[in-house]
Amino acid sequence: VRIGVFDSGIGGVTVLKELVRRFPVAEFLYLGDTANVPYGSKSPAQVKALCAHAARELGGRGVDAVVVACNTASSLALPEMQAELGDVPVIGMVESGGRAVLERLQECPEGAPVLVLATRATVRSGAYGALLKKALVGTGHAVFEQACPLLVPMIEEGWNDHPILAQAVREYVSPFAAAPIPGVALLGCTHYPWIQPVIERALPGWRVVNSARAVGEVLSRAAGTAESSAAGAEARVTWLFTDPEAVPAFRWEDEESNA
């Protein structure tokens, strides 16, 4: 089975890693639109056009399913991508992440809030808010969305352990950290799992949800791919970048060992 994984840049690697772990016998085609990254500050029309183009590219390479491993693209352009890909299932981050939040919320006391951390474009799209508010109407769980536009550039600068990044995270989440009941925070951007410990420290008592985990389950159903933990099996990953020279240095091996 051949699975396309699409992201605006390299953030989707956090999702790919999770998929490779779950489906070690699949063949993965990772498409990063590094010529046009970041999507988070672009207009919806621009994001839709770029995503449709990416979907055509992946469709032309005979994929069996496409995972849109980019929250901005998932929030704004799933219908456009599905239209290009016909019967091939297109799986986004929003539904998967939303489902994971609702599951974790079962463990929380009544009135526990939900906080979605994401790029400005994802927050503006209102996709997470609409999904979660609809599911939680009348339950007493409030839903908040916080745009954190500086975290992606800081992570790409390699400042993951830098005090300035920790300070920026506190700046973004401090109003929620002060809530009387800790709740569930969703990492609504695929870069954020890289700084999950920093976010957890800034939100004491909160459950932090990595939506990359959830997307694997949805993929399993959609593509009919049997999850396998076959020891020794090795997924094949082919890398496609629209601007190969613009790919920030990242070490897949190191990432693996940190996982």
Place this chain on the structure above:
Amino acid sequence: VRIGVFDSGIGGVTVLKELVRRFPVAEFLYLGDTANVPYGSKSPAQVKALCAHAARELGGRGVDAVVVACNTASSLALPEMQAELGDVPVIGMVESGGRAVLERLQECPEGAPVLVLATRATVRSGAYGALLKKALVGTGHAVFEQACPLLVPMIEEGWNDHPILAQAVREYVSPFAAAPIPGVALLGCTHYPWIQPVIERALPGWRVVNSARAVGEVLSRAAGTAESSAAGAEARVTWLFTDPEAVPAFRWEDEESNA
């Protein structure tokens, strides 16, 4: 006279403001490639292609001169833009900024260092370093280039007065602030004039050069435009953006009153 001003986004507005002040009777065409901003993290090939496209766009609108109000584009793609524009003079930031640095250096003691602050792409291009080192060979003035990739996203986030931005600036310049003789620091990115006071505080005793000022003089010679301070005259500015919805909110009037 019709002058094209090109930038990857809105940073070139700091240059446009200076040009409008100096040439109040000219007509300005500002082209911001907001669909593809930022250039600072793209590969040279990608930047060259986008700049050639922008030059064709401005050339088709009958400009008499083009100011490339983007240091990344100036460092990487002046020849490509000039090739598209034939006899129309194309003026970049690097030569103008370099000249301004050399002038200010006259006021400094022997051995005063030169520091260029810029995006990663501008620093990688080595354009400022090559120009300044050649001009200063044998003089005892050392030339340093420091990439400051987080400053543009912070400025676009509106954190100009935020302690996190001041901390990031200190992080970038602290090795130079400790130099025994203060020198000349060039704002090698058109966003940086917006935080010039923060940079000046982080580099006590240094002379900080805004290259937008210098570009006006070069334009005056190239386009044969008479500098004018005619009271009441008002330059006309036409705005073109490749993704109009992606233009960050900015207030020309407020900017003017802060100038």
